Amino acid sequence: MDTYSLAVSSFLTDEEIQFRDNVRRFMRDVVAPLVPQMEAEGQPPAGLLERMGDEGILGTFLPEEYGGAGASLMTRAIVAEETARMSAGFDATLFVNISLVARHLAKYGTHEQKEKYLRPLAMGRASASICLSEPHGGSDALSPRTVAHKDGDHWVIKGHKTFITNAPIAEFFLVFTRTSGEDRRVKGGTCFIVEKDAPGLTVGQPFDKLSLRSSPTAEVYFDDVRVHESQILGNAEEGFNILLDGLDLERVFEGASNTGIAQACLDVAVPYALDRKVFGEAISSYQMIQDKIARMATGVEISRTMFYHLVRACERGVNVNREAAMLKLYSSEVAVEASREAVQILGGYGLMEEYPAARLYRDAKHHEIGAGTSEIQKLIISKETLRQYRQVA
Numbered sequence: 001m002d003t004y005s006l007a008v009s010s011f012l013t014d015e016e017i018q019f020r021d022n023v024r025r026f027m028r029d030v031v032a033p034l035v036p037q038m039e040a041e042g043q044p045p046a047g048l049l050e051r052m053g054d055e056g057i058l059g060t061f062l063p064e065e066y067g068g069a070g071a072s073l074m075t076r077a078i079v080a081e082e083t084a085r086m087s088a089g090f091d092a093t094l095f096v097n098i099s100l101v102a103r104h105l106a107k108y109g110t111h112e113q114k115e116k117y118l119r120p121l122a123m124g125r126a127s128a129s130i131c132l133s134e135p136h137g138g139s140d141a142l143s144p145r146t147v148a149h150k151d152g153d154h155w156v157i158k159g160h161k162t163f164i165t166n167a168p169i170a171e172f173f174l175v176f177t178r179t180s181g182e183d184r185r186v187k188g189g190t191c192f193i194v195e196k197d198a199p200g201l202t203v204g205q206p207f208d209k210l211s212l213r214s215s216p217t218a219e220v221y222f223d224d225v226r227v228h229e230s231q232i233l234g235n236a237e238e239g240f241n242i243l244l245d246g247l248d249l250e251r252v253f254e255g256a257s258n259t260g261i262a263q264a265c266l267d268v269a270v271p272y273a274l275d276r277k278v279f280g281e282a283i284s285s286y287q288m289i290q291d292k293i294a295r296m297a298t299g300v301e302i303s304r305t306m307f308y309h310l311v312r313a314c315e316r317g318v319n320v321n322r323e324a325a326m327l328k329l330y331s332s333e334v335a336v337e338a339s340r341e342a343v344q345i346l347g348g349y350g351l352m353e354e355y356p357a358a359r360l361y362r363d364a365k366h367h368e369i370g371a372g373t374s375e376i377q378k379l380i381i382s383k384e385t386l387r388q389y390r391q392v393a
């Protein structure tokens with residue numbers, strides 16, 4: 001359903017609005033009927049990514065010479081919102097493939113790496129993973145226990161990563177290791193591109209999880225995996241810079257996904273409230289239901305306005321570190337609250353799997369944890385705010 005949003009006419013070009021409408025049609029006609037299958041099978045069906053690649057809605061902002069369309073960053077945010085509106089799990093697969101792995105390859109890869117790894121991702125011919133989190137803790141991202149040491153013109157990787165999105169379907173992995181230096185230091189990290197059949201690499205069984213059931217997640221083990229030095233992404237010892245450099249935009253794209261989830265909550269709850277009669281009246285006529293709808297719609301519009309604003313700032317190269325953390329924090333809370341209220345508005349039906357409200361309720365929660373928890377976003381926001389006041393004191 002098309003709903004009015006002032007943010008759209010304020011921030012999007014006519015071309016981007018047309019692109020959004022095409023993406024929306026694709027999600028409604030092609031992706032929506034596949035959602036029950038994806039939720040049951042735990043991964044997207046064969047050929048879906050390829051079809052998106054062929055339709056030109058996958059690698060939109062990636063360079064044309066490597067299978068992208070050279071379009072605005074906004075097109076990626078639009079795809080994130082529209083995909084998450086239909087399936088937050090499928091959005092997670094695209095998020096990792098395109099917003100994370102492809103973006104890092106486009107920025108830091110050599111020509112050979114882009115040809116071999118970026119092109120198939122941009123065209124939907126492959127999936128990939130980003131391996132950062134480890135069993136001892138994901139928030140402390142610069143303290144991996146996964147290490148690599150040099151052996152001639154090769155490197156040997158040893159360690160264990162967990163919660164890795166796409167691992168069961170990935171053709172290759174971007175693996176963040178510590179190669180020198182101390183925990184929590186930016187210097188001394190190295191990022192390797194490791195192919196799925198590298199000897200010593202094992203992928204665990206997919207996790208059975210509360211959220212994002214359409215997206216496969218597993219552990220990945222590296223038992224003395226040897227990779228040639230040409231498989232380093234960027235420079236040795238500078239791998240954590242890749243990670244830090246991409247974090248703000250990652251959170252902005254997360255904001256787009258969260259907005260999609262919250263919008264989906266409105267999509268299910270409002271028609272239901274208009275239709276459902278209790279005590280002889282549609283429940284939409286009751287003020288306690290109107291209060292919920294008002295809060296949900298407000299959260300959606302503010303989240304959308306903020307992510308559009310930050311995408312445009314990123315396109316201009318502006319530093320959005322504090323604001324991206326605010327968006328990630330706020331929009332994930334909006335999505336969680338909207339999903340809770342959607343279930344409430346549907347009453348008992350909200351708890352039944354035949355309506356999307358139950359899935360939205362499960363999926364929204366992920367976004368207060370994945371890609372940096374709410375507590376970590378608050379640390380970033382408060383640190384920067386305190387710094388600003390200290391400077392004037």
Ligand SMILES: Cc1cc2nc3c(=O)[nH]c(=O)nc-3n(C[C@H](O)[C@H](O)[C@H](O)COP(=O)(O)OP(=O)(O)OC[C@H]3O[C@@H](n4cnc5c(N)ncnc54)[C@H](O)[C@@H]3O)c2cc1C
Pocket residue numbers: 096129130131132133134135136137138139140162163164165166209211212217366369370371372373374375376
């Ligand atoms: C479905 C799913 C998919 C994922 N996909 C990927 C992926 O593809 N690649 C990848 O690398 N990772 C992935 N992750 C991991 C995700 O990024 C981590 O779960 C997240 O960063 C938190 O790490 P943790 O789970 O180890 O929690 P911990 O870091 O152990 O934190 C536990 C709790 O302590 C809090 N906490 C930690 N430090 C502080 C502090 N200083 N102050 C206050 N509170 C604090 C946290 O906010 C949290 O509430 C995924 C996770 C999930 C659930």
